Each structure stands twice: as C-alpha cells, then as structure tokens.
Amino acid sequence: xxxxxxxxxxxxxxxxxxxxxxxxxxxxxxxxxxxxxxxxxxxxxxxxxxxxxxxxxxxxxxxxxxxxxxxxxxxxxxxxxxxxxxxxxxxxxxxxxxxxxxxxxxxxxxxxxxxxxxxxxxxxxxxxxxxxxxxxxxxxxxxxxxxxxxxxxxxx
Numbered sequence: 001x002x003x004x005x006x007x008x009x010x011x012x013x014x015x016x017x018x019x020x021x022x023x024x025x026x027x028x029x030x031x032x033x034x035x036x037x038x039x040x041x042x043x044x045x046x047x048x049x050x051x052x053x054x055x056x057x058x059x060x061x062x063x064x065x066x067x068x069x070x071x072x073x074x075x076x077x078x079x080x081x082x083x084x085x086x087x088x089x090x091x092x093x094x095x096x097x098x099x100x101x102x103x104x105x106x107x108x109x110x111x112x113x114x115x116x117x118x119x120x121x122x123x124x125x126x127x128x129x130x131x132x133x134x135x136x137x138x139x140x141x142x143x144x145x146x147x148x149x150x151x152x153x154x155x156x
Contacts (some may be wrong), residue, residue, distance in 0.1 A: 014039060015128040016071070018051070020094060020105065022121040029105055029121065031092070033058055034128070035082070043070040049084050056086040064091035065106050065114025071125070094123060 019032035033051010037044035046069040051058045061069055061084055068080030081095025091108035097116055104118030111118070 016125055017128055018123070018125045020103070020121045020123045022105070022119065028054070029107075029119070030054060031058075037071060042073040044073070045069065046071060046082055049082070053084070053086050053090075053092050054088075056088040056090065059085045059087060061085075062091045062093075064108055065093035065095070067093055067095070093118070094121065 014036055015034060016037065017032070017034050019030075021028075021030045023029065031051060031053035033049060035049040036047050038047060046061065049058055049061055061067075061082075064083040064085070066080055067083035069082050070080065071082070081093045083091060083093040085091045093106040093114055095104060095106075095116070095118070096102075097104045097118065100117065100120075102120045103123040104116065105121045106114050106116070106118040108114065
C-alpha cells in the first residue's frame with residue numbers, strides 16, 4: 001500500500017488530484033484525475049470527479065458499491081469509498097479496506113455486486129494549491145530578490 005498526501009491543508013480544500021495503479025487479475029488498473037470537494041472540515045464530501053480510468057473517460061460520480069464519496073484526512077477514503085462511472089460503462093469504486101489495511105478497487109464488470117474485498121491498489125491523493133498560494137510564493141521570491149540585490153549594491 002502506498003499513500004502520499006501533499007499540502008493537505010489548503011486555505012479552501014476544494015480541488016484534489018488523484019492517481020492509482022496496480023494489477024487486477026493480470027489486467028492493469030490505472031487512473032488519474034481530479035475531484036472537487038466541499039470546503040470541509042474532514043470528512044470532505046466529493047462533489048464531482050473527472051479524469052480517466054484504464055484509458056476511459058470518467059463521466060461522473062456513481063452510487064456503485066454503496067459509495068458515500070467521502071474523503072477523510074489525513075489518511076483515507078471511507079469504507080464506502082469513491083465511486084465513478086466511465087465511458088466504457090464500467091463503474092469503479094476506490095476505498096480503504098480497514099480489515100486488511102489496504103486501498104482497494106472494485107469494478108462493476110468483474111464484481112457487479114460491489115462487495116469487498118477488492119484488489120489492492122497504490123493510491124495518491126494531493127491537494128491542489130489555490131491560485132492565491134502561487135501569488136504569495138512569487139511575491140516572496142520577488143522580495144528575496146530585491147533584498148539580495150539591495151545587499152549587493154551596499155557591498156560594492
């Protein structure tokens with residue numbers, strides 16, 4: 001199991017990126033994209049999702065496998081997990097299986113009932129910084145440049 005969280009405390013936690021990868025029964029399972037949440041606090045309700053799963057476009061959230069579409073921080077999606085549909089008419093569910101301590105995936109074409117256990121996956125979720133954060137970083141770098149330049153003039 002691999003779980004990475006970066007910058008999990010943005011001012012308004014509303015945009016997150018995700019990716020997952022592993023092998024399901026000899027078939028490669030991979031996906032990535034973004035989802036939006038409410039502003040929190042944890043657990044965050046996932047409001048929308050976009051991206052790809054096994055090369056198919058994600059069409060939106062799905063009720064597959066009794067998902068509750070909640071994200072708890074730090075650390076995991078809920079037992080109900082995050083479910084989404086794809087253009088291939090396959091629904092996916094990504095969830096944390098606390099009984100085995102692993103993130104797992106279910107697929108509606110191979111597991112129509114959506115019952116655990118699923119197949120272990122590596123899942124990465126990171127908060128996407130707000131544009132204001134980038135502005136503050138650039139302003140800070142500009143101030144440092146100004147200080148360095150000013151000190152260089154004094155030394156000359």
